[in-house]
Every structure is written in structure tokens, then in C-alpha cells.
Amino acid sequence: MRALQASTSYSAGFGISAAAPPPRPSRHRHVILAQVEPSEKSVEIMRKFSEQYARRSATYFCVDKGVTSVVIKGLAEHKDTLGAPLCPCRHYDDKVAEAQQGFWNCPCVPMRERKECHCMLFLTPDNDFAGQEQAITLEEIKETTANM
Amino acid sequence: MTTSSAFFSSLLNIPTSKIPNMDTPLAKIKYPSRRRTSFTHFHPIRSAPDSVSIIDNLPAATSSSAPSSSATTTNSVILDDDSVNDDEVKKGESRVGVKVRVKVPLKVYHVPKLPEYELTGKVGVVKQYVGIHKGKKISANLPYKVEFVADEVLGRDGKPVKFLAHLRDDEFEFLD
Numbered sequence: 001m002r003a004l005q006a007s008t009s010y011s012a013g014f015g016i017s018a019a020a021p022p023p024r025p026s027r028h029r030h031v032i033l034a035q036v037e038p039s040e041k042s043v044e045i046m047r048k049f050s051e052q053y054a055r056r057s058a059t060y061f062c063v064d065k066g067v068t069s070v071v072i073k074g075l076a077e078h079k080d081t082l083g084a085p086l087c088p089c090r091h092y093d094d095k096v097a098e099a100q101q102g103f104w105n106c107p108c109v110p111m112r113e114r115k116e117c118h119c120m121l122f123l124t125p126d127n128d129f130a131g132q133e134q135a136i137t138l139e140e141i142k143e144t145t146a147n148m
Numbered sequence: 149m150t151t152s153s154a155f156f157s158s159l160l161n162i163p164t165s166k167i168p169n170m171d172t173p174l175a176k177i178k179y180p181s182r183r184r185t186s187f188t189h190f191h192p193i194r195s196a197p198d199s200v201s202i203i204d205n206l207p208a209a210t211s212s213s214a215p216s217s218s219a220t221t222t223n224s225v226i227l228d229d230d231s232v233n234d235d236e237v238k239k240g241e242s243r244v245g246v247k248v249r250v251k252v253p254l255k256v257y258h259v260p261k262l263p264e265y266e267l268t269g270k271v272g273v274v275k276q277y278v279g280i281h282k283g284k285k286i287s288a289n290l291p292y293k294v295e296f297v298a299d300e301v302l303g304r305d306g307k308p309v310k311f312l313a314h315l316r317d318d319e320f321e322f323l324d
Contacts (some may be wrong), residue, residue, distance in 0.1 A: 101281040103288035113256045
């Protein structure tokens with residue numbers, strides 16, 4: 001059987017159907033990232049919470065909204081996986097136990113009692129990195145975390 | 149079959165040499181770059197919060213002394229940590245009910261009816277040690293839950309307002 005594997009240039013004059021196989025799409029093997037994307041609903045919940053808590057505690061978001069966005073997404077991811085928004089900037093031996101105990105559930109105890117947020121989500125006005133805003137939109141979150 | 153290339157060359161006025169060999173079906177074309185005969189590295193695709201799990205997967209041949217020693221180090225660190233923390237936990241839990249005085253400058257913002265409250269020098273009672281929960285170690289860095297009374301403000305029922313504050317063990321001294 002004649003395998004007509006002529007390239008397109010040959011078929012031009014003869015009407016031979018160019019059975020050239022289409023170039024195989026380069027299969028980028030998607031590396032499974034360590035963190036799965038949080039659900040949009042959780043991101044929205046944590047975004048609203050962050051805005052409301054910043055207002056209530058008289059703290060401000062960082063001048064770099066990327067920082068704020070990453071933390072909000074981290075909180076949303078923990079909320080999805082553990083049921084409680086565990087502080088995303090810390091390492092835990094047993095996340096489930098920590099979420100149940102609640103010390104590091106956002107707003108964590110150091111934030112509630114001393115207004116110390118080492119994630120730089122809630123910044124007191126005297127902080128060098130504190131901006132003027134207590135609000136962030138979903139678009140801002142998506143834009144600033146788009147490269148991840 | 150064999151005449152196919154000659155056929156094309158004659159019709160298209162292209163030298164035979166330039167016409168690809170039709171006899172070889174394309175399926176046989178090999179892509180040598182994609183051949184994977186041996187893995188020397190295992191791609192850490194999955195999430196691994198602790199480094200111990202990745203190190204375990206390295207084949208013995210390629211594991212140099214560094215990763216294997218760090219694996220053992222990690223293991224030993226965990227063991228040591230547990231015994232150290234057990235002491236801490238026992239010490240903390242034994243101090244429940246002891247009166248303490250805050251010795252560092254400290255302000256809290258969570259007292260009801262008070263936007264800011266200075267805790268320095270105040271005396272309170274240890275209510276709980278929060279470093280352990282259902283037998284599991286918790287990473288709280290302010291493990292002592294101390295109850296204070298805010299004399300300056302009166303609650304709804306006329307009594308001074310009580311509140312709890314979390315403290316580190318170097319922020320206060322025991323009054324016993």
C-alpha cells in the first residue's frame with residue numbers, strides 16, 4: 001500500500017490529498033503544582049473578610065497588592081482543604097490539629113491581640129509597607145497572581 | 149511502490165534525491181530525544197511539604213552523603229524535638245493557676261470597650277497552656293493563656309472586665 005506521506009508542496013499540482021499528519025502539538029507536561037488553585041468562592045469569601053477585618057482593626061493592605069493577593073489566596077486554599085483559613089505564611093507539622101485548635105486561624109491570635117500580622121496582610125499605619133487602602137478587588141487579586 | 153519516488157520526480161521535475169523515501173511509513177520515524185531509558189532523577193511532581201519524603205525516593209546509587217545524612221538528620225531532629233517539647237509542655241501545663249506579672253512592654257487591642265490596653269506590670273493568672281491539643285503539638289508561639297482583670301473599665305454587670313491574653317514564657321515572670 002502506498003503510503004502517501006507527501007508533504008503539502010507536492011500535492012499542490014496534483015490534487016493528491018496531502019495526508020501529511022498534522023504536527024503533533026507539543027505536549028507540555030503540566031507540572032502538578034504543590035498548591036492547587038483555591039475555589040473562586042473561597043477567594044471571594046477571604047477577600048471580603050480581609051477588607052472587613054482591615055476596616056475593623058484600622059489596618060491597611062501592603063503597598064504591593066501582590067503580597068495581599070497571595071495571602072488571600074493562601075487563606076482560601078486552606079479554607080478549602082481544612083475548613084478553616086489557617087495562616088498561609090507558616091509551616092505546620094499537623095495542619096488538621098492546628099486548624100481545630102485555632103491559634104493560627106486567620107485572624108490569628110497575634111493579630112487579634114497585638115495587631116501583628118507577619119504575612120503582611122494587615123499592616124498598622126506606622127508600618128513602612130502599609131498603603132492607604134483597605135480594599136482590594138477580585139480583578140486585582142487575579143492580575144497580581146496571574147504569573148503563578 | 150518503489151516507483152513512487154521516480155514517478156513524483158519525473159512529474160515534478162524534482163531530483164529523486166530530494167523526494168523523501170516513500171517506502172518508509174512515517175510511523176517508524178523515531179524521535180530519539182524522547183526516549184527515556186533510565187531515570188536518574190525522580191521528578192518531585194507531587195507536593196511534599198516535608199523534605200523527608202522526597203529524599204526517601206532517591207535511588208541509592210545517586211544519593212550522595214548529603215541527602216542521606218540530611219534524611220537522617222531530619223529524622224533525628226524530629227525525635228529530639230519531641231522530647232524537648234514534652235518537657236516544655238509539661239512545664240507549661242504544670243504552671244496553670246500560677247499568678248504571673250508581665251515584665252515586657254506590651255499592648256493589647258482586644259479588650260472589650262478599650263481600643264488599647266497596656267499590659268506591662270499587670271498581674272494575671274495562667275489559665276491554660278496552649279502548646280498541645282488532643283495530644284498533638286501545636287506551633288503556637290504564645291502558648292500561655294493568662295487571664296487579666298481590667299480594673300479601669302466596668303462591664304455591663306458592674307464588675308471589672310476580665311479578658312484573656314496569650315503570652316510567651318519570656319514575657320512574664322511567675323509570682324510564686
